[in-house]
Amino acid sequence: MLKFVFLGAWHGHASMHVKEAAARPEEFELVGMHDADAEVISRNQEKWKEYGLEIPLFESVEDLLNSEAAAVVIEGHVYQNLDYVEQALNAGKHVLMEKPAGVNLEHLERVHALAEEKGLMLQMAYMWRYNPAIDEMLGLVREGLLGQVFMYRGHIPKPIEWHPELYGEFKAYHGGVYFEMAGHLIDLMVAIMGEPVSVQGVLGKHYGARTEVDNAVVVHECKDGIGIIDTTGMQVGMDRRIEVHGTKGMVLHEPLGSNQLRVFLQEGTEEYDAGEWHDVEIEVEPEYPTLLRELAACIRGDKEPNFTLEHDRAVQRTLLRGSGIEDGNALRKG
Secondary structure, eight states: OEEEEEEEEOSTTHHHHHHHHHHOTTTEEEEEEEOSOHHHHHHHHHHGGGGTOOOOBOSSHHHHHTSSOSEEEEESOHHHHHHHHHHHHHTTOEEEEOSSOOSBHHHHHHHHHHHHHHTOOEEEOOTTTTOHHHHHHHHHHHTTTTOSEEEEEEEOOOBGGGGGGGGTGGGGBTTHHHHHHTHHHHHHHHHHHOSOSEEEEEEEOOSTTOOSOOEEEEEEEOSSSEEEEEEESOBSSOOOEEEEEESSEEEEEOSTTSSEEEEEESSOOSSSOTTSEEEEEOOOOTTOOOHHHHHHHHHHTSSOOSSOHHHHHHHHHHHHHHTTOSSSBOBOOO
């Protein structure tokens, strides 16, 4: 049983952890939460009623960190999260941190060193890491069935209704919609192709007041190929996808987050005939991994993390470069 708490509860992704705790009470217990913003607490209490959990409130960060929880899930504002991570690690807690990995690269490096020094887990909550279709895609790459991966393409837009948020919460950061969204796809690109050797971006301001980045494409030259990631804050009709092209095959995943794959392999396997397109729905096993299950397994010592701290630093470095950030600091001054 993994007992965990929320430190910061602003981010919408917190809901998936509440849902999982409610669905798997034999595996997880949500011990409570703390957020300094009473409006955030009130909103979540109303939103999470459907899960039927009584979620205690801690009056302070100190009270929360003195709880029986073994792990802290960090779901605050991006500019808060590295401070929260540092406090949790110093209290001896394992950590699952919401993406992206904070606003300052040096601070990220410090908390990574702290986690290693204390022997604590610090993992990133990139929500599609353990999606069954993406897991199959990564497996095909690892097994060499795609050959040399020479092209990775990812498209991850936000709907046009979201666009006004660029002038609220996300105005605090350089990179606009790209800084907010691209990390999901960079995470997988780096897992497949390694950290890029060069990054070139076009960060457009093309809609509304045109003062914030709302339309972006970034090209990454990697050792053996090119990765292209684009995002926008003005999509009509959601269409998120990933393409992985290799010298022996290709994989298309659309819509992103589904269990669907299109696979073409030059050399056949038991699952895939050679030289044919296969449209497959990946079966979800009862014990499929999730962010919380991965964290729990690593805490128990059942396995090593699938994604290392060095990988997470490479992802953050790449995200910052693509967002036009040269000094490692994503937070705007003033």
